[in-house]
Amino acid sequence: MGRRRERFRAARRAPVVKLGVIVIQPKYVVGVDLGTTHCVLAYAPVPRNQWDEPQIRIFPVPQLTAPGEVASQPLLPSFLFLPGPHDVPEGGLALPWNKGIDYAVGDFARKRGAEIPNRLVSSAKSWLCHSGVDRLKPILPWDSPAEARRVSPLEATACYLRHLRDAWNYTHAKEDDSARLEIQEIFLTVPASFDAVARELTVKAAEAAGLERLTLLEEPQAAFYAWIESQGDRWRKNVSVGDCVLVCDLGGGTTDFSLIRVEEEHGEMVLRRVAVGDHILLGGDNMDLTLAYALQAKLGERGVRLDGWQFRGLWHACRTAKERLLTDPNRETEPIVVLGRGSSLIGGTLRTELTREEATRILLEGFFPLCGPDDFPQSRPKVGVREMGLPYESDPAVTRHLARFLSRQGSGEKPGEACPTGVLFNGGVMKPEIVRERVVTLLSRWRGGEPLRRLESPDLDLAVARGAAAYGLARHGHGVRIRAGAPRSFYIGIESAMPTVPGVPTPIKALCVVPFGMEEGTREVIREKEFGLVVGEDAVFPLLASGSRKEDRPGDVVEDWSGEIDEVVSMETHLPISSEDAGGTVIPVWLESAFTEVGTLEIWCVSREDERRWKLEFNLRESES
Incomplete structure (x- = not known):
């Protein structure tokens, strides 16, 4: 079995x-x-x-x-x-x-x-x-x-x-x-x-x-493929076996960290993606909003008040101004125009400006502060009632999120994973040299002053698309492939078999169904554990995930995960009744999981007694309570 x-x-x-x-x-x-x-x-x-x-x-x-x-x-x-x-x-x-x-x-x-x-x-x-x-x-x-x-x-x-x-x-x-x-x-x-x-x-x-x-292909991997493609055969001379490269990808909406390690197998240099960061909703949007608040304060000093409609216009205007100021070294100021409200739009137009010095100071101090390797994101008490909207990170310091990401990689068998020897930048936020230099300086400090190798991207705007095409060519044998697989370990929540105790919820255990790094195009049939599936009614299964538990194997049961495993969503299936089954019949099943070549997750309940199979579907309409 x-x-x-x-x-x-x-x-x-x-x-x-x-x-x-x-x-x-x-x-x-x-x-x-x-x-x-x-x-x-x-x-x-x-x-x-x-x-x-x-x-x-x-x-x-x-x-x-x-x-x-x-x-x-x-x-x-x-x-x-x-x-x-x-x-x-x-x-x-x-x-x-x-x-x-x-x-x-x-x-x-x-x-x-x-x-x-x-x-x-x-x-x-x-x-x-x-x-x-x-x-x-x-x-x-x-x-x-x-x-x-x-x-x-x-x-x-x-x-x-x-x-x-x-x-x-x-x-x-x-x-x-x-x-x-x-x-x-x-x-x-x-x-x-x-x-x-x-x-x-x-x-x-x-x-x-x-x-x-x-x-589907992960963006940091695509950025690395673009770097390989830009180097041609020279890429092997720019990295060495044992190197661990941090891909620092900051786009308009998210901050994405990955580690790619250079290894040797059978005398050949190979690449392996060994770590993926949390989903951090922090990026250019947050920075544009911060600049908008700064300009709103400048307008307030002139006695100008903006309504919500005008402020959203100011937010979008700051996006364009930031991009121009931080990518054009000859531009010191950028005019900002916000349309007025009412019948006289021309007369009500509001004008101000954003300077390069303001943009640089606000972004570096607010989003890339100098911090220590154990200086992690700061949590703040949440207000009981808040507006619905995107769940942006409460701490905007990218460098503190980076410190936490690297700290989580030091507990495995390869402690060098926590100390990258090189860095590759990607995403529009990293286009200004002053921002890239700040991150390199900080990483070098965390390494005790040792220099850090910078892998230069040919174009931060185009790299991901070029890298995705390069990955496609690599699948045809034209180029090296990064060994990656599932970016997280996935689990199904299993209710404990124990008597009900008044006032005490039944404990939920986590059954690993997809291990970290499971290769695309493979499936696991888990037969160490047998489960009873009730047919004739809808069934719900909590889907859990962890980015830090990399040693769990399919079939392992975790009873106490204490912050290491998080619930993602529920999975559902409607279990039809066969002519031989009555409503409420319990069918003995095994679980089967697949990380498809497309890059998506599939989980099935497989009858132990016959050929019946039930696919668990994501509850895409589920929302947080």
Whole structure:
């Protein structure tokens, strides 16, 4: 008996697509960076033999830049504008492939939405992983008037992917159906810290956009693949066996930490992802908001008060000002304009400015303070009643979150994991040199003054998409692959078999079903433990996860996890009754788990007595109490 591991091939990874009787081979590997702030698409021809040397290219995405004006840009801003009847001239939203579209995605959406913030959907990716709301309901733009148009986080995400699909097909597949994006090998990136539900929702958003042949890839890994691709054969000379590289990825919505260790097997250098950080909702959005509060205070000194609508406009304006100031060394100030309210918009326009010195001081002191290796995020008492919204981190200090992440890696068999020897930066927040230098200085201090190797990314905006395409090429044998697998250990909550005690809840044990690092495309059959499954009614199973318990194996039961394991969501299934079963019948079952090649989690209850199987489905509408 015991547990059994076997290899399987997920249906979505079929190597060809059949249209009727015609078999179509994919022509391209496509990497898609589905970012909080912007989306990028990179691609390369599928190599046909070992001598091919495919070149990765960035797809300039056609998009609205002004009413009736379309231009191609490498970045598609992740903003969705849902205009009212008089917000855009008639026909102003038309695209070459869709003349009747009634919303805008991309550059124009960001610019016009900053002027009318209650019609702008932003940070959809952050909402997609927020378990405190129903991510399938139309709730965005958040705080918009009741009569305003709204979409769900899933639908907003699908809109970005649908735009990429249509723009690609308009450009590449007008006369060649085999070049349609739906047919290509797509590698879609997600934060390494995304939980199983957020990954599942990302796949559903892609499917809603018609993109079903895809694989998920962690963004820090994609950034590392981009670095390898930029180095060519030189990458092996820039790292050594025993090195541990920290990938520090700060984007618009999240802070993502991963560790990749360089090892040697059979005389060959190999890469292994050995640690993934918590999901930290902390990024460029928080920084833009902080700058907005600082400017609000400056306006207040002039006796100017902003209402909620104007403040949201100021927040979006600060995003653009920050990007210009911190990336252009010749720019010292950036004007900020906030539209007024009422009949005299021109007369009511508010003007101020943000300086480079202000932006640098606020961001470094507030988000990258110098701290010790044991200086962890500070918790604050929570107010009993609060507004619903994104659950941003209470402590904005990225460096303290980094200290906690590294401290958790020092208790295993390889204590060197806690002390990276190199660092690779990714994400728009890390573009300013002064920010990167602050992190390098701090890490060097934590290493006792030893120098830290910096792996230079070729382009922080494009790296993730390029890396995803490079990963696709590596799957065809053109490049090295990082060994990774499941980013966390996953568990099912099991109720203890003990007498009920008044006033004492029945203890819940955690049964490990997916270990940390479980390879994609494998499944585990757990037979050490047998469970009774009640048929004829819905069944609910708590899904738990841990990023720190890396030694638990499938079938292990954890009775006291004390902060090491957290509940993710409940899983549900409706258990049909067979002709031989009466309602309430208990069926003896084993559990079976799979970490699919797509990058999602599956858990099944398998009858011990016959061929029946019940898949546990995520409760995607569950919210926190």
